[in-house]
Amino acid sequence: MYCEKIDCAVIGAGVVGLAIGRALALQGHEVMVLETASSIGSEISSRNSEVIHAGIYYPPSSHKAEFCVAGKSALYHYVKERGLDYRRCGKLLVATNSDQVEKLTSIRTNAELNGVNDLVSLSKSDVVALEPECCCQSALLSPSTGIIDTHGLMLSLQGDIEAAGGMVILNARVTRTEAKDDGLVLMVEAQGENMSLQVRTMINSAGLAAPEIARSMTGYPQSLVPRQYYAKGNYFSLSTKSPFNHLIYPVSDESAGLGIHLTLDLNGQARFGPDVEWVDDLDYDVDSERAQVFYPAIRRYWPGLPDGSLLPGYAGIRPKIQAPGQPAEDFMIQGPADHGIAGLVHLFGIESPGLTSSLAIGEYVSNIFK
Numbered sequence: 605m606y607c608e609k610i611d612c613a614v615i616g617a618g619v620v621g622l623a624i625g626r627a628l629a630l631q632g633h634e635v636m637v638l639e640t641a642s643s644i645g646s647e648i649s650s651r652n653s654e655v656i657h658a659g660i661y662y663p664p665s666s667h668k669a670e671f672c673v674a675g676k677s678a679l680y681h682y683v684k685e686r687g688l689d690y691r692r693c694g695k696l697l698v699a700t701n702s703d704q705v706e707k708l709t710s711i712r713t714n715a716e717l718n719g720v721n722d723l724v725s726l727s728k729s730d731v732v733a734l735e736p737e738c739c740c741q742s743a744l745l746s747p748s749t750g751i752i753d754t755h756g757l758m759l760s761l762q763g764d765i766e767a768a769g770g771m772v773i774l775n776a777r778v779t780r781t782e783a784k785d786d787g788l789v790l791m792v793e794a795q796g797e798n799m800s801l802q803v804r805t806m807i808n809s810a811g812l813a814a815p816e817i818a819r820s821m822t823g824y825p826q827s828l829v830p831r832q833y834y835a836k837g838n839y840f841s842l843s844t845k846s847p848f849n850h851l852i853y854p855v856s857d858e859s860a861g862l863g864i865h866l867t868l869d870l871n872g873q874a875r876f877g878p879d880v881e882w883v884d885d886l887d888y889d890v891d892s893e894r895a896q897v898f899y900p901a902i903r904r905y906w907p908g909l910p911d912g913s914l915l916p917g918y919a920g921i922r923p924k925i926q927a928p929g930q931p932a933e934d935f936m937i938q939g940p941a942d943h944g945i946a947g948l949v950h951l952f953g954i955e956s957p958g959l960t961s962s963l964a965i966g967e968y969v970s971n972i973f974k
Contacts, residue, residue, distance in 0.1 A: 607799070607800040607801075607802060608799060608800070608801055608802070609801075609802045609803075610634050610635075610636050610801060610802075610803055611633045611634035611635065611803065611804055611805060612625075612628050612633045612634065612635045612636070612803060612804070612805040612806075612807070612973075613635075613636050613637075613638060613788075613790055613801055613803045613805070613806050613807070614628070614635065614636070614637045614638065614807045614809055615638050615778050615790075615806070615807065615808050615809060615810045615817055616637075616638075616639065616808070616809040616810040616811055616813070616814070617637050617638075617639035617641075617644040617645065617758075617762070617772055617774070618644070618645045618647065618648055618649040618758075618809065618811050619645055619649040619754060619757065619758050619761070619958070619959055619962045620649075620809050620811075620951065620954055620958055620961075620962045620965055620966070621637060621639075621807070621809035621810075621811075622637065622644065622645070622758055622761035622762055622765065622772070622962075623761055623962040623963050623965060623966030624807050624809055624965065624966045624969045624970065625637040625761075625765045625770060625772070625807075625966075626761050626764045626765050626768075626966060627963075627966035627967050627969065627970035628770075628805070628807075628966075628969075628970045628973070629764070629765045629768035629769065629770040630764070630768055630970075631970055631973075631974070633770075633805070633973075634769065634770070635765060635768075635769075635770035635771070636770065636771050636773060636801070637762075637765060637770065637771065637772045637773065638773050638776040638778060638790075638792060638794075639772065639773065639774050639775075639776060640775070640776060640777040640778070640810075640813070641774065641775070642774055642775055643774065644758050644759075644762060644772065644774070645754065645755065645758045647811055647812055647920075647921070648811045648812065648920060648921070648922070648923070648954075648955070648958070649754055649758060649811075649959065650754065650755065651837075651888070651918060651919065651920030651921070652754070652837075652878075652920050652956065652959060653751075653839075653865070653867045653875075653877070653878070654751050654752055654753070654754050654867075654869065654959070655695075655749065655750070655751055655752075655851065655867060655959075655960070656676055656679055656680070656690070656692075656748075656749060656750040656751065656752055656959075656960050657672055657676065657749060657956070657957040657960045658672075658673075658676060658695070658715070658720050658722075658723075658746045658748045658749045659672035659673035659676060659715070659718045659719070659720050659957070659960075660697070660711060660714070660715040660718070660720055660723070660746060661711065661714065661715075662718065662957075663714075663934070664714065664717040664718055666934045666935075667934050667935040667937065668934055668935055668957060668961070669718040670718075670964075671935065671957070671960075671961035671964040671965055671968070672718075672957040672960050672961050672964075673718055673719050673720065674961075674964040674967075675957070675960045675961035675962060675963050675964035675965070676748065676960050678963040678964055678967075679752070679757075679960060679962070679963055680692070680750070682757075682760075682963060683752060683757065686760050688752070688753060688756045688757055688760060689752070689753035689756055689870050690750055690751065690752040690753065690870075691750055691751050691870060692747070692748065692749075692750040693749070693750055693751060693849065693850055693851060693868060694745060694746060694747045694748075694749055694750075694850045694851070695745070695746040695749035695850060695851040695852070695853055696726070696731065696734070696735065696738065696740075696743045696744070696745055696746075696850050696851070696852050696853070697711065697743055697744040697745075697746065697853045697854075697855060698731065698738060698740035698742075698743045698852060698853070698854055698855065698905050699740055699741050699742050699743065699855050700739065700740050700741060700854060700855075700904045700905055701741065702741065704741070704854075704855040705741050705742050707855050708725075708742060708743070708744055708855065711744065711855070712725070712744060720746075720748070722746070722747055722748055723744045723745065723746055724744065724745040724747065725742070725743075725744060726742060726743045726744065726745055727742055728740060728741055728742060730743075731743045734849075734850065735847075735848055735849065735850060735852070736847070737847040737848065737906055737908050738848070738852060738905055738906060739904075739905055739906065739907050740905055745850075749851060751851070751867070751868060751869065751870060752959075753870060754959060773794060775794060775795050776792050776793070776794040776795075777792065777793045777794070778790055778791070778792055778810075778817060778820075779791045779792065779793055779820070780820050780821075780822070781806065781817065781820055781821040781822070781824075782821065782822040782823060783821060783822065783823030783824055783945045783948065784823065787802055787803060787804055787947065788802070788803050788804070788805075788806045788945075788947055788948060789801065789802055789803075790803065790806065803947070804947050805947040805948075805949075805973055806947060806948050806949070807949045807951070807969060808948075808949065808950040808951060809951050809954070811923060811954065812832075812834075812886065812921060812923050814832075814923070814950060814951060814952050814954075815829050815830065815831075815832045815952060817950075818950050818952075823945065824943060824945060824948070825943060828938060828942070828943055828950075829950075829952075830925040830933075830936060830952050830953065831925070831927075832923055832924065832925055832952070832953070833882065833924040833925070833926070833927060833928065834882065834883045834884065834885070834886070834921050834922075834923070834924070835880050835881070835882060835883075835921070835922040835924045835955075836880075836881040836882070836883045836887065836919055836920070836921055836922075837877055837878025837879060837880065837881070837919060837920050837921075837922060838877055838878060838879050838881060838890050838891070838894055838916075838917075838919045839875050839876065839877035839878055839890070839917040839918050839919065839920075840875065840876045840877060840890070840894075840895055840898055840914040840915060840916060840917050841873065841874070841875045841876075841914070841915045841916075841917040842873070842874040842875065842876070842913055842914065842915075843912075843913045843914070843915050844910060844913050845872075846868065846872055846873065846874035847908075848866060848868070848874060849868075851865065851866060851867050851868060852865065852866040852905055852906070853865045853866075854901075854904060854905050863901070864876050864877060864879060864898055864901040864902055865877065865878075866902070866905075866906070875917055876898055876902055876914065877898075877917070878919075878920065878922075879894065879897065879898070881894075882928045883921070886921055887919075888918070888919045888920075888921070889919065890916035890917060890918065890919050891916075892916050895914045895916075898914055899911075899914065922955040922956070923952070923953055923954065923955055924953065924955065925952055925953035933953055934953075935951070935952075935953055935954055935958075935961075935965075936950075936951070936952040936953050937949065937950075937951050937952075937965075937968070937969065938950045938951075938952070939969075939972050940972070947973070949969055949972060951965075951969075
C-alpha cells in the first residue's frame with residue numbers, strides 16, 4: 605500500500621460529483637474524483653428522464669427550489685456555450701378533472717415564489733392547438749423546461765476537470781474513511797492496488813452509496829447519517845411515433861392514481877415514467893406487467909394511446925431519505941457547520957432535480973471551502 609497526499613477528493617462521478625469536482629478545480633484546487641464503476645454516471649445519472657426542470661413544485665426557499673432555478677439558468681448557459689445537445693421543448697402540466705384545475709392555481713403560486721415567472725395558463729382549446737392528441741380541462745405551459753444529453757454533459761464536465769489539472773479515476777472503490785486532527789484519510793482500492801489518500805477536503809457525492817460511505821467514516825457522528833430508501837422508477841417506451849412535441853405532466857391526485865409523465869428524448873422518441881416502486885435492492889429490471897398500470901394512467905391525458913404500444917424501457921433507483929408515504933425531504937448537504945469536521949461534506953438524498961441542479965450544487969459546495 606502506498607500513501608498519496610492531494611487537496612480534494614470527490615467520491616462519485618455522477619453528474620453532481622463531476623460538477624462539484626469541476627467547480628473545485630476551477631477554483632485552483634488539486635482534485636481527484638473517485639468512481640467505483642468502470643464508467644462515469646452509470647447509476648442515477650444515466651437512469652432518469654434527462655429533463656431540465658423549471659423549479660415549479662419544490663417548497664420555496666428549499667435547496668431543491670433554489671438549486672433547481674439557479675441550476676437551470678447555469679445549465680442552459682453551459683450547454684449553449686459548449687455546443688452540447690439539448691432542446692428547450694417546454695412542458696404542459698395538464699389538469700384532467702375539475703379538482704386538478706384548482707390545483708393548477710396553487711402550483712403556479714408556488715412556482716412564482718420560487719422565481720419561476722414564465723408559466724402560461726392554457727385553456728382546453730389552447731392545449732388542443734398545441735397538442736391535438738392531449739385531452740385535459742386546462743394546463744400550465746412551462747416554456748423553460750427542456751431535455752438534455754446527460755452523457756454529453758458529464759463528458760464535458762470531466763473534460764473541464766482534466767483541463768484544470770484534476771483527475772477522474774474509474775474502478776476506484778473507497779473502502780473506509782477517517783477524520784483525523786490533521787486531515788481526512790481515504791482507503792481506496794483502485795485497479796488492483798490499495799492506496800491511502802490524505803486530503804484536506806473530502807466530498808461524499810456517492811449517490812446511492814453516500815450513506816454507506818458516511819457510515820464507514822471513523823470520527824464522524826453516525827447519528828447524522830440519514831436512513832435511505834430505494835425508490836425504483838420504471839420507464840416504458842412508446843413503440844410508435846410520438847404525436848407530441850412537448851413533455852406532458854399530469855397533475856397527480858388520489859383519484860388520478862399514478863402521475864405517469866410523458867417525456868421525450870432528443871430524437872423525439874416518447875417514454876413514460878417514472879412510477880414509484882419501493883425496493884430493498886438495486887434491481888434495474890422492468891417488469892412488463894407494470895404496463896397494465898401505465899395504460900389507464902396515460903389515457904387520462906392521451907386517450908388515443910394504442911393497445912400494445914408500451915414496451916419495457918429501463919429503470920432507475922432514486923435515493924430517498926424519507927420513508928414510503930412520508931412527505932418528500934429536501935436535499936441534505938452536511939458541511940463542517942453541521943458536523944464540526946473541517947474539510948468534509950456529505951450529500952444525501954440527491955435525486956430529482958439533481959441533474960438540473962448540478963452546476964448550482966457544485967458552486968454551493970465549492971464555496972464552502974473558499
